[in-house]
Amino acid sequence: MNTRSAAMLVAILAAGCGSVPAPPPMVSVAPVTVAPQEAHDVTAAPPAAAEQCDREASLSPGPLPPAGAMPAGSTMAAIARRGRLVVGVDQNTYRIGFRDPATGRIEGFDIDVAREIARAIFGDPDRIDLRVVDARDRETALVSGQVDLVVRTYSITCERKRSVDFSTVYFVANQRILVPRGTRIDTAEDLSGKRVCAATGTTSLANLLAMNPRPVVIGVTAWTDCLVMLQQNQIDAISTDDAVLAGLAEQDPTVEIAGPSLGVEPYGVGVGKRHEDLVRFVNGVLENMRRDGTWNRLYDRWLSALGPSPGPPAARYEGS
Structure with a gap:
């Protein structure tokens, strides 16, 4: 490289080092408020029940059969033959029915109530198939037979009792x-x-x-x-x-x-119509949970943030 070429190169490099790049063009984006999917204004109230009822009264239980020995021809025997109890539950309500991110398991107070019913049928609380249902689909899941039971913060109302049956009250919110x-x-x-x-x-x-x-x-x-x-x-x-x-x-x-x-919102276990034997069976399980301390144990595990246990709600049976 000759002296003239070297001088030109130095001049070019010097000019490059001293230049300032042009700033990028300004971009303006208006903020957008994103609402959860399906969020909507509600203006129309659901129709009220045409008739009043004793919403908390349910069928009285008979003696519970031993686990693994359900009466022939009963709804519980059909569930036993299938090998699993199918229950509609929630997965988004912390402490009640929620999916634990660490384990992937659905857990909570309602879930453990459902597991006690599975235990009474099979002798094993894990013989259960948890089906996630939205609150608005609870009656549909029962009427269509997609699930055997719904245990999902299911408040008992006279209107709902026209479509499905309920156990006795297992929690009062x-x-x-x-x-x-x-x-x-x-x-x-x-x-x-x-x-x-x-x-x-x-x-x-x-x-x-x-x-x-x-x-x-x-x-x-x-x-x-x-x-x-x-x-x-x-x-x-x-x-x-x-x-x-x-x-x-x-x-x-x-x-x-x-x-x-x-x-006041009394929770009951939802059962499809024409399964009175299953209603009585569930009521027998709930009665045992009240008597043997299981209900208090589940409350202390999941719902103690509400305060000391008030004790299980008393059962009310039809005609009593």
């Missing part, structure tokens, strides 16, 4: 309100005009729509969708059973359960 800490929302009156979330197909949603004045009701598929919307300031409150709200509050320390009970 109270509808309350979940709000961000420090929010002054405590009563039904405070919800007036507020955006309140509830799961479609639940009595909680129906109770909100019955309020006067009425809140702005948002329906979703799962209670965790409500929590996401609350965290994103898309709603002002969630209202449902305290057992469900306690699980949501454990997942987010910035929220709290507020106010008194807005209504």
Whole structure:
């Protein structure tokens, strides 16, 4: 390389080192609020039951047969031949029916109640097939025969008893309100005009729509969708059973359960019509759970965030 070429190269390099690249063009993107799938405004209340009933009364149990020896011709014998009890459950409600991310197993209070019924049939609580069903599909799952039972925070109502049968009450919940800490929302009156979330197909949603004045009701598929919307300031409150709200509050320390009970919600095990023997069998299992301490043990394991055990709800049988 001659002297002239070297000088030109130095000049080019010097010019490159001193240059400043042009900034990239500005890009402006407007923020988008993304709601959970199927979240929607609910304006129409479900039809009320045409007749009143004793919603908590169920068929009295007979003596329980030994596990593995179900009476010939019974619904339980048919389940035993199949080899598994099929139960409709939830997988999104912490402490009640939820999928443990560490194990992949569905666990919770309702799940253990279902497992006790499987234990009574087979002598093995693991002889169970858990089918995840949305709250709005519980009756459909039973009527169509997709499941033998539904154990899924299933409040007993007269309207529902027209389509399916129920066991005695195995848990009594109270509808309350979940709000961000420090929010002054405590009563039904405070919800007036507020955006309140509830799961479609639940009595909680129906109770909100019955309020006067009425809140702005948002329906979703799962209670965790409500929590996401609350965290994103898309709603002002969630209202449902305290057992469900306690699980949501454990997942987010910035929220709290507020106010008194807005209504009592008795949970029962759902059973398809024309299976009275299975209703009586389930009631026998629940009776044993009350007497032998199993119910209290399950409460202490899963629901102690609600406070000390109130003890199992007393059974009420038809005609008694």
